[in-house]
Each structure stands twice: as C-alpha cells, then as structure tokens.
Amino acid sequence: MTSHHLKVALVQHANQGDTEANLALIADQIAQASARGANLVLLQELHNGRYFCQDEDPAQFERAEPVPGPTTETLGRIAQKHDVVIVASLFERRAAGLYHNTAVVLERDGGIAGRYRKMHIPDDPGFYEKFYFTPGDLGFTPIDTSVGRLGVLVCWDQWYPEAARLMALTGAELLLYPTAIGWDPSDNVDERERQREAWLTVQRGHAVANGLPLLSCNRVGLEPAPRTGDPGIQFWGSSFVCGPQGEWLGRAGNGPETLIVDIDRRRSETVRRMWPFLRDRRIDAYADVVRRYID
Numbered sequence: 346m347t348s349h350h351l352k353v354a355l356v357q358h359a360n361q362g363d364t365e366a367n368l369a370l371i372a373d374q375i376a377q378a379s380a381r382g383a384n385l386v387l388l389q390e391l392h393n394g395r396y397f398c399q400d401e402d403p404a405q406f407e408r409a410e411p412v413p414g415p416t417t418e419t420l421g422r423i424a425q426k427h428d429v430v431i432v433a434s435l436f437e438r439r440a441a442g443l444y445h446n447t448a449v450v451l452e453r454d455g456g457i458a459g460r461y462r463k464m465h466i467p468d469d470p471g472f473y474e475k476f477y478f479t480p481g482d483l484g485f486t487p488i489d490t491s492v493g494r495l496g497v498l499v500c501w502d503q504w505y506p507e508a509a510r511l512m513a514l515t516g517a518e519l520l521l522y523p524t525a526i527g528w529d530p531s532d533n534v535d536e537r538e539r540q541r542e543a544w545l546t547v548q549r550g551h552a553v554a555n556g557l558p559l560l561s562c563n564r565v566g567l568e569p570a571p572r573t574g575d576p577g578i579q580f581w582g583s584s585f586v587c588g589p590q591g592e593w594l595g596r597a598g599n600g601p602e603t604l605i606v607d608i609d610r611r612r613s614e615t616v617r618r619m620w621p622f623l624r625d626r627r628i629d630a631y632a633d634v635v636r637r638y639i640d
Contacts, residue, residue: 349611351492353385354378354429355604356392357584357597359566364393368416372423374603379427381605385492389564389584390434390500390525391446399570399577401476409438412449417457425455430490432497434523436477437462446478448497448523450488459488463499464508471529471570471578474501485511493518493610496557500524503544503561507634509551513623518613520551524563527580541581549591556589556617558608565600589616 356374361367375386391397393416397405410416416435424431430453437447437460446463462481466474485508487494496517502508503522512520526544528537552559562584569577582599586606595606617623633639 349609351384351608351610352382353387353560353586353606353608354381354383355387355560355562355584355586355595355597355606357389357562357565357582357604358392358601359564359580360395360568362394364416367393368419371420375423375427375429375431378603378605379429383429383605385430385432387432387521387560387562388434388523389562390523391436392434392523392564393436395568396525396564396578396580398474398477399471399568399575400572401473402571405477406438406444409436409444411439412437412447412460413457414438417449417451420449420451421455421457424451424453428453430458430492430495432495432521432523434499439479443479444477445481446474446499447481448499448521450490450495450497453491458490459486461486461488461497461499463502465501465505467501471575472501485515487512487515487517496520498522500526503548503551506551506554509555513555513557517557518610519608520555520557520559522548522559522561524561524584525580526563527568527578530567530576530579537581541583545583545585549587552587552589553591554622556613556620556622558586558588558594558613560586589613590620 431451433449435447437445448461450458452458462483464481466478468475487496496512564580565582567579584597586594589612595604597604
C-alpha cells in the first residue's frame with residue numbers, strides 16, 4: 346500500500362453464543378468498516394466463542410481447529426469480499442495433544458499471510474491458559490501484508506516489553522494485540538481502575554519505546570464461570586489505537602463497538618528521528634536480560 350494513511354478497524358464485541366453467531370456478527374462489522382474505508386481489521390482474542398479458559402475442562406479442546414481450517418476459510422472469503430486484511434485469533438489444533446493460541450493474518454485476496462502463536466501463556470485465577478495452550482514456537486516475527494509489516498502479538502504478550510521490542514527490531518510497522526482481559530466482578534472500583542490503567546499504560550509504553558502505532562482489541566461483557574459461586578469475568582473493552590508517542594488516536598468504551606481510526610504511517614519516521622531509541626540502545630550491556638533473575 347503506497348498511501349501514507351491507513352484506516353484500521355477494531356471489532357470489540359460480546360460473545361454471541363456460538364461460532365456461527367460470532368462470525369456472522371464479525372462479518373457484518375467488517376462489511377460496515379470496509380464501507381467506511383477500513384483497510385485493516387483487528388479482531389479480539391478467541392473471538393469465535395466464550396473465553397473458555399476460566400476452568401480446566403478437557404471437553405473444551407473440541408473447540409480447536411486446524412489452520413488452515415473452517416474459520417480461516419470463512420474469514421478469507423470475508424477479507425476477499427471486502428478487500429481488507431484481517432487479524433484473527435483462533436484456538437489452533439496443530440496435532441493431537443498439541444494446541445496453540447494463534448493469531449492468523451488473512452490477506453486481501455483471502456489467503457493466509459502468516460500466523461503468530463502466543464508466546465507468553467498465563468496461569469492465573471480465571472485465566473488457566475497453560476492447560477490449553479503450548480507456548481508459541483514461531484518467534485517474534487512480523488507478518489508482511491499489503492497494508493504493511495504487522496507485529497502481531499496476543500494478550501498476555503502485551504505485558505512484556507521484550508516482545509514488542511523484538512517485533513520492532515525485525516521491522517514491524519504496527520504492533521497489534523488481540524486481547525481478552527477483564528475484572529473479577531468482586532473487585533472494588535479502585536482496584537478495577539488500577540488494573541485497566543496499568544493495561545493501557547504498559548501498551549502505550551511499548552508504542553513510545555519503539556516509535557510505533559499500536560492497536561489493542563479487547564472483548565466486552567460478563568462471562569460467568571462454570572464453577573458454582575464464581576462470578577466469572579467482566580471484560581472491560583477499552584480497545585484503542587495510539588500513535589508512536591503514545592498519543593490517543595481512538596478509544597472505545599466498555600460496550601460493543603467497532604472503532605475506526607486513521608493512522609498516519611509517516612509519524613513513526615518523524616518520531617524516531619527526534620527520539621532515536623534504537624540508535625542509543627546499549628546492546629553491548631544487555632546480556633543479562635536473558636537470565637530469569639540476577640541474584
């Protein structure tokens with residue numbers, strides 16, 4: 346794409362009940378976004394259904410599918426129909442007993458441009474992802490598309506500056522995060538706000554430190570947990586796009602919304618000339634960063 350401007354869409358929605366209903370909603374939102382000029386669409390993490398990692402249930406592995414597979418075929422047709430690049434998020438079945446939390450990029454012609462397998466896998470109350478997902482093995486490699494080189498990461502990856510940095514060092518032009526994060530409904534208002542602000546702040550920091558625009562798409566709605574007495578997760582939405590100085594370019598609320606934002610692709614070059622963080626990195630002094638902890 347030769348234009349300096351890129352119009353992006355982030356589809357933030359609640360679970361619709363099953364795969365078919367979720368993909369129908371996504372198809373409708375992509376059609377509307379394309380009509381408004383969007384060239385790139387980012388979907389939320391595991392958008393085909395509920396966030397099933399609230400407990401450890403072997404039956405949930407039936408949700409997994411191969412890549413390529415049914416969802417990539419459906420989204421590929423949508424991408425081709427509306428002439429957009431789509432960043433999707435799937436439960437990938439790689440082999441029996443081997444599954445990944447995988448982002449797949451569909452090109453405007455409907456083909457698969459590439460995939461990224463989530464590298465950082467959480468195991469926290471309500472987010473028991475280590476039971477389901479094998480850590481990614483594709484590294485932090487941007488995906489080349491007709492709208493630019495995309496540094497695609499997934500949810501828990503967004504707390505790690507190393508992931509964003511490695512994407513930037515390999516030429517990513519945008520950072521993108523499909524996400525599923527929310528509150529425990531029993532948390533008080535102050536704790537909820539601290540969590541959400543931390544989430545917003547750390548990602549804006551990645552944009553600033555790397556001089557890149559950043560897109561983060563989260564889900565919304567209360568999703569009850571299967572366990573009796575567990576209120577589940579209230580996903581807080583707040584999807585956003587920020588620029589290479591962390592400046593807000595667009596922000597969604599806490600309900601269903603398709604956020605459409607214009608990005609000036611020239612800003613990264615301008616900002617990096619003023620703030621040359623990559624030039625001034627002391628790569629000769631960072632060897633210990635690969636250690637778990639320095640005693």
